Amino acid sequence: MMISKSSQTPHSGYHWDGTDRRFFEGWYYRVTLPEHRQTFAFMYSIEDPLGGKPHSGGAAQILGPDDEYICRTFPDVKKFWAWRDALGLGHWGKTDSETRFLKETGFLEPADFKDSETRFLKETGFLEPAAFSSHIQEGYQVTATWHQGKICDRGSGNYSRWQYEIKPIYAWGNQNASQQSTAGFFSFLPIFEPGWQILMAHGLATGWIEWNGKRYEFSDAPAYSEKNWGGAFPQKWFWVNCNCFDNQPDLALTAGGGRRGVLWWMESVAMIGLHYQGKFYEFVPWNSKVSWDIQPWGRWQMQAENEQYEIELTGTTDLPGTPLRAPTENGLEFACRDTMLGQLTLELRERLGGKSKIILKANSSLCGLETGGSPWNESWLSN
Template identity: 25%
Template sequence: MNTRPDGTPQRWEAITRSARRRVRHRWRRTGADFPWGDPLPSHQAPMEGYLWRFTDTRRGRVLLVACGINHHSRQPWGTVVVAADPLGTVRSTSVDGAWASTQSYQICVPATLRYDAGALHVRLGDDLHINCVLREPRSRPRRTFHGSGIFSLVPGLNHYWHPHLFDAKVRGAARLGDQVWDLSDCHVYAEKSWGRGFPHTWWWGQAHGFDRGEMCVAFAGGLLGRGRLTLPVGGVVVSVGNRMISLVPPAAMVQGGERDGRWTIKARNHRYRVRLVGEGTGSRPSRLPIPLLDPHRFGYSTQHLAGNLQLQVFRDGKLYYAGQSALASLETGSSRTRWPTDLR
């Protein structure tokens, strides 16, 4: 038997590494992560969702790409949704055989979507193509809690949330019907979510387009937990250049949600206080399909792709920033709603 110089058998070392990999894999399949782990590789949870949002502030345009991968007992399947404003475009499909790597940030929905090393490629029919590369990303610092805060360490929850990209240099274009959008002037945001399915009720929002170009904000909340332990949980992340203000439990208190078409969120920790107020401002909301756990069955969310979001940030009791964006995504949804048709 081969040994290391200190006499430790290499075979025992290999067995130990293999055992650690199995424990890690089984733990992540529950939805939970180890502290300061990397949540971007696939957990192989029943539901995993990926989202990229491109905001062209100069032209007043928004492009959203969402991908869901469901790990069903028979075979995994994927959903791809593309929405654009002001075109009013909403296109979607579902495909068997979707795949996401458990080792790196790689996603593939056959003949429809591929993401690898910052390159995103989407094809929905002959008249909708997106091809772009994201470089010099402004990402979440590694040694911070996920967007779900302390709940990212708790196994078996129905939903976990992790905003991870707050801007990057974009090179590429999108063909949307008879229009071609140059994406090189866009700000880009990306997040991942996963778990046993979407919450019974949730609210979400994201915006670039403030008077400070480096400003980005994202928030999410919903009813998380199981049975009588279900509680409203939310999180807010504000990114300003190299500074990230992460207000997630347990280090911060987050309150609010959506009511009567108005999103009101308040969050605070020992140093920062953030207030968000969002409205659709008369824009017509879009219905976006949301994958359920049964293959090719869907609910839907209601989202304003270009709503109005007012942001106030206080630091140490003093106003740090106040501004608004007219290009905010504002969403609400319920897993009890049902999409009327099969997307295939």
């Protein structure tokens, strides 16, 4: 169920250090179904995992067909697990029978997580898919190559079940090379918080998702995953993401920016990353000039250039978007707005002798677009 170390990105493992400092970690998985013109985005989070704090607990959110939304909280942090050295996590709510479940799976709750971490990770964690289906009434488990779960939104009664395998194609970097930290070298230190890592820029998913009784079966559907973590929270951010383009099956884009804490000050940063035909095109503050003009909602424009390449992209939507919850200083709150049905145009150019040559033009109507945080009283223009 795991992928090789060479193709795994930095920061794939769980970051919590076991202390009682304010902390969150969040994961995002997505599958796009071109034939249905729909997307399923799964968002998982854990806050203050030591327990006993005002915001301690986890949650699972899904943005489904036509930007519909369901959410389920999992307040018991002891039923959350995550691997330290690889991508793997899960959170359980109800099980079929506690006594039977404990006997058949070997799950034992330690009296103290910090003192029993090795035992906890050894005796819990990933269940065989059949065992998960049999024993877990609500919850999820996910790795780099497998994703499974079932949740019900108690407020609306809406529910979803899912089970699919994942074949990673692009992580974050050139194929057959060491993979990179999305935020660069300093993301290994808690200087820049929160941290952000694209785990899989592009992959193929095969399996099924059930949404309120409707079952979607798929084979080799475009898939994506990323994560963020830390003890501080961004003030304001934007995000553009797509790996389902018209007539371009081997293309994946992730771009975004935000205001984040750096020691005792705040900085505004943005980046664009593109995987195309086996090559990674990276536009980040330390190798490129990146600029942006982001409306509070409806239009996302970005440009970047370095010595070799230039890129321009524009995302738009006439849809209202869906409010989503995100970890904040005050716990999980509605803090951002998303659509998975955005329009996107993209152009990549190579710079040669003072001129530029177009390498790629691409379009999509299944682009993920997001704005989050505050204030969004007017367009956000880069300095």
